[in-house]
Amino acid sequence: MHHAPGALEVDSLTKRYGTQVALDGMSFSVSPGEVFGFVGSNGAGKTTTMRIAVGVLDTDRGEVRWRGKPVDAESHAVIGYMPEERGLYPKMTVARHLVYLAQLHGLSRADAVTAMQTWTERLGVDKYRDRTVDSLSLGNQQRVQLAAALVHDPQVLLLDEPFSGLDPLAVDTMSAVLREKAAEGVPVLFSSHQLDLVERLCDRIGIVRSGTTVACGSVEELRARGSAGVYVEIDGAPDDWASGVAGVEAHRPEGSGTVVHLNTEADETELVRRALSVGRLRTFQRRQPTLTELFRSYVAAEPHDAGEHENGNGNGNEPEHPGKARKRARRGKREKVTA
């Protein structure tokens, strides 16, 4: 785990709803200046983690620290939070809403008005200032919701699926704002199921499963730990030419070739030998896994909605190799995930 001064540290959170385990040793940290992507399948515990960090929900065990101290009412006030349930008052105008929220966080009326003007312009909703929230389209309501998380100049940003339902231009604006806040030294955490976006935007990523962090690192670090892939083109070879080669996990057709996924026990020399023996070998190219492929390998074993959660790796601090997750996946039933 990182311990940069000023980091937001989520340390071994445990949370149950009745018998339902929502968090099971959730741990990770977000450094100042870092955009951290929080990904995991539905019900993995992302919203619960954020709600605990912002103080709207209590944890059973573990703690969240900011600047080395457990978060309390004072630090909650400096967090900008965009909740999943989008808590805007539908009948209030956009301007009144944002000024009210900024004042609630301690800004003077004049500063609150300035902040409202700045953020509505920046997020392209200034023309709707005098409209009630419920008269806006969902995407515009979402822009206002982001403005609401930003008007009080937060020192930590926690955003629950801020990109869902946004048009491509709004995605660009939202991305730019998150990078900008990070550049100011703010730790920025957001959850998303849009993995291409996460891959592009984030400095680091935490993949969660069943209430615990199963992998954490930059995309490059996670890729290096993931299983290798090879793209192969062979004239005249049958589709299943790689079957039976040690360490071959899967192979699927792509274009005029085949993508072969290898696990850590794979013998690449044997694969090359086989490739040469089945036809005229034209291409043999190593491939890094995409974030979507990594996601699938890490969360495949998730027993969600089972009422009980498997503990990922004991402490949630050390990333687990996808190979282990795959072994569990072979034992347990495979779950469909939204990637």
Ligand SMILES: Nc1ncnc2c1ncn2[C@@H]1O[C@H](COP(=O)(O)OP(=O)(O)OP(=O)(O)O)[C@@H](O)[C@H]1O
């Ligand atoms: N109020 C609640 N009462 C009972 N169970 C709950 C409650 N809120 C969440 N849970 C359960 O806790 C677990 C974690 O839910 P959470 O909303 O944190 O997941 P998530 O990762 O944010 O999912 P999603 O991607 O679908 O938003 C789930 O199993 C969920 O059913």
